[in-house]
Amino acid sequence: MKFRERFESLGLDERTLQMASTATVAPSTTTLDLSELMELLPEIGHVSELELMDKLDEGGMGVISVARQRALGRHVAVKAPKETGNQRAAQGLVQEAHVTGLLEHPNVVPVHNLGRNLTGDPLLVMKRIQGVSWLKILQDPELAPVASPDLAWHIHILIQVANALRIAHRRQIVHRDIKPENIMIGEFGEVYLMDWGLALYLGDVEENPYLPRRDSASGLAGTPAYMAPEMTLDDASEVDFTTDVYLLGATLYHVVEGKPPHGAESLFESLRLAFEGALPAFSEHWPDFLKDIASRALAPDKGERFASVEAFQRELEVYLEVRGSIALTKASSETLDEVVSSELGDSERSERLAEARFGFRQALAQWSGNEAAAQGLRQTEIQLFHYHLERGHLDLAESILANLDPAPPECVEALDRAKQERDALSERVEDLERWVRELDPRVGGAARALLVLGLGGFWVGTAIWSHINLDLSARTHTLEDTIWWMIRTVGAGFAMIFLLRKMLFKTESNRRIMYVVIGMLFAMLASRFSGFLADVPIWETARTELAMYAMAVIALGMMTKMRIAYACVTHFAASLLAASFPEYTYLFIATSNALTFIWVGFHWYTPRRVSN
Incomplete structure (x- = not known):
């Protein structure tokens, strides 16, 4: 099916079509009937219970305000439908409350209560997070709780987001809307994965009858600029845990590139990029190891992605462990490239090669599995071999060649020729010296x-x-x-x-x-x-x-x-x-x-x- 046909089949209304590609497209109506549950919700919106104060944030279907919980004398966050009487928004909020309440984890905002206000709309009472969204920190690093956050700090944030998803997947829940905007960073560095309103339950319906089910979801849902290809379908039948893996990869891409993988001027163009599934362009800022992680997570074929969030997370942790080795490898590679591509003097060339060799060896000492460092060290040793061979240092050249396994055949041949020439020259010199002595x-x-x-x-x-x-x-x-x-x-x-x-x-x-x-x-x-x-x-x-x-x-x-x-x-x-x-x-x-x-x-x- 061509994308335009797919797009037209989605039946998006004019309001949705005018949305930015980085905005969340709300889910379509669900066949799940929550009216009975709504009647059971206690009334908690009375001023004696909650004193609503300032509005914190506003989304497509909900509003979050700060409130004072009189009984405990604390400030909490209260989420309510944006429009009174909007049944779809009300049911989505109730389902989000059940999803979030099921996930008791340090990286998921705790739910304090679920009830109704005086107009009958649901209210979700949660812990108030003192902090800013990750997106704002990416846009302005001074908002971060640490000074000058580097890439390693951002990777740590993503690892904690993965922790939240691990417990969610264990509970058979898929988030479907992971992006920097939906991740909050507390003033002490706490990390919270927010906005579970698009989450789907993939487990046994009888165990959790009030959770949003995959088979009952229809229509487009998610953020087009980050969407996985399977999310562009008009139902959620292809959505699974690897969808969240893709979204983690998309978030990683945003962290490094400063923009989402399918960012475009229009929602139509973003959906087209997501539908086609081609890997986005990677700039030179990417360390190769991290680029491989992102490329695998963003694979359009679900079978080529990381099989689980844990696998993705482990690779990020490995990257943090070996990033020093990767940095050394990059610096040493640049030094080696300078030797190969520049006309350096003998002394400077020798110094640069020794510097590159030391760097590659240190990189391998920190991470023995660093293939790039191993290959770089091999190329450096070959350059050193030719350096000494050209200057007649055959013993040094031979000792270097002995450490190359396998030894390049062309180097072996070159050394053999040089030895033969040396021996022949030595014989000629001995003959000349003998004749000099004889004729002196x-x-x-x-x-x-x-x-x-x-x-x-x-x-x-x-x-x-x-x-x-x-x-x-x-x-x-x-x-x-x-x-x-x-x-x-x-x-x-x-x-x-x-x-x-x-x-x-x-x-x-x-x-x-x-x-x-x-x-x-x-x-x-x-x-x-x-x-x-x-x-x-x-x-x-x-x-x-x-x-x-x-x-x-x-x-x-x-x-x-x-x-x-x-x-x-x-x-x-x-x-x-x-x-x-x-x-x-x-x-x-x-x-x-x-x-x-x-x-x-x-x-x-x-x-x-x-x-x-």
């Missing part, structure tokens, strides 16, 4: 200096001895000279290299230097044997060897320090001088060797400096 000319410098100074001293000494004892101008190579020179010069070089071999052949750089030295020694042997075989004068062979020394020094300088190569000048000079003054060849050799060996030894012995 400073390593083994002391041993080389010892070799140079020892060998140099010996060669200088033998050169001086030869200068003194040999006449080079008249001598050529003999076998005896060649063998003796081999033992004295080359043999000494090989002997010292052998003695210092562990230090001299320790690194690749030293090995290459020694190869040059050994090569030079073999070249000297070849030069001497060639001179012997060719019968060349000794001084010419010696002069050739000076050039060989110079070339060897240049090679050593290129492999270690270029400054060492400067010593080649002494050998080239000695070679030129030997060509001009052959008789002084060994003296020139001694001098050039002494200068070269001192120069080379000094630079090789310079201690290695450790760089920062």
Whole structure:
């Protein structure tokens, strides 16, 4: 059935159609005959019993006034029909009195008496409530009995309203008109669910014959801006306890949003929204947990709502217990979103992630079932994993990943790749470090200096001895000279290299230097044997060897320090001088060797400096 057809079938009069959507639509006539009961009501409206004073409130069919009860000397609230002789209003008031009288509960206004006034209209005498309606507090928080009432305070109010409904449902009574306007807050914070005039009895008729029955109610009844879909029918056949659950959800919606779920400019539009049953729009003010409660309570399908008021109430109590956890989760989520969506520096990003992780952990400590916090913590840990992975902190990244259950496959793969790259880089670094050590000319410098100074001293000494004892101008190579020179010069070089071999052949750089030295020694042997075989004068062979020394020094300088190569000048000079003054060849050799060996030894012995 389309809504317009449904609306027309309700047969609403013009007066009702002009009502605001937040006003209560009074029930239609009932088939229940209360005339006999009305005759039995005692007359209590005499001035000797009650002294009527100021009017407190006025509804569609009734008026509430304050009165002084003379017998007890107290002030009470008296409710009477708005129009004298209105049978429908009179019967509704009597039924409300029986409903309220059946519900003895701290959150239901106590009924003191039920009787008639002098005109025969019923009077309902109740406890006078010193306070204001919840609706007025929502409109002006300064009217609340506490300073600056927050959402938690309002939730506590709704929980107490649910307490009243629990006893009502236990008595098989459905309220049908729950809204902030019908809830009174006393000056000390007492909570009262008022206006039971639309209540229906779902129990055994014989036990309570004067209660309004569901099967006898017809027509539209309730407040359109809060109505459940089943309340838009032209009878109450679909109304049950979950209808009150819906109305509690509608009241919760009003508390958070500041307006009813089906609020509209006209009664027609509000009824259309209630009939269609679509969930109202939820603003960003809603905590997710509370939004889920309201959404379930406002489900158009009764089977999807909370099965009972108790279940709805328990969820509200859970929310109050975990709202601190929810607040922490929200704040931590905002921090995490800032990290994900903003370009933060390394230090600030690390601080924000640590802050978010701490917040999520605290939220879970307060409420272990906080799925949003658990998911937020997981996302934060993943962000921290990538943060450390990007910076090469693989141990930290791995420890974070170990706490993620299950670990994201993409993170596992990323960590494995990073480890492989780290291991490969480590191997390359080790190779480079090894080659740096191997090619570092400073390593083994002391041993080389010892070799140079020892060998140099010996060669200088033998050169001086030869200068003194040999006449080079008249001598050529003999076998005896060649063998003796081999033992004295080359043999000494090989002997010292052998003695210092562990230090001299320790690194690749030293090995290459020694190869040059050994090569030079073999070249000297070849030069001497060639001179012997060719019968060349000794001084010419010696002069050739000076050039060989110079070339060897240049090679050593290129492999270690270029400054060492400067010593080649002494050998080239000695070679030129030997060509001009052959008789002084060994003296020139001694001098050039002494200068070269001192120069080379000094630079090789310079201690290695450790760089920062």
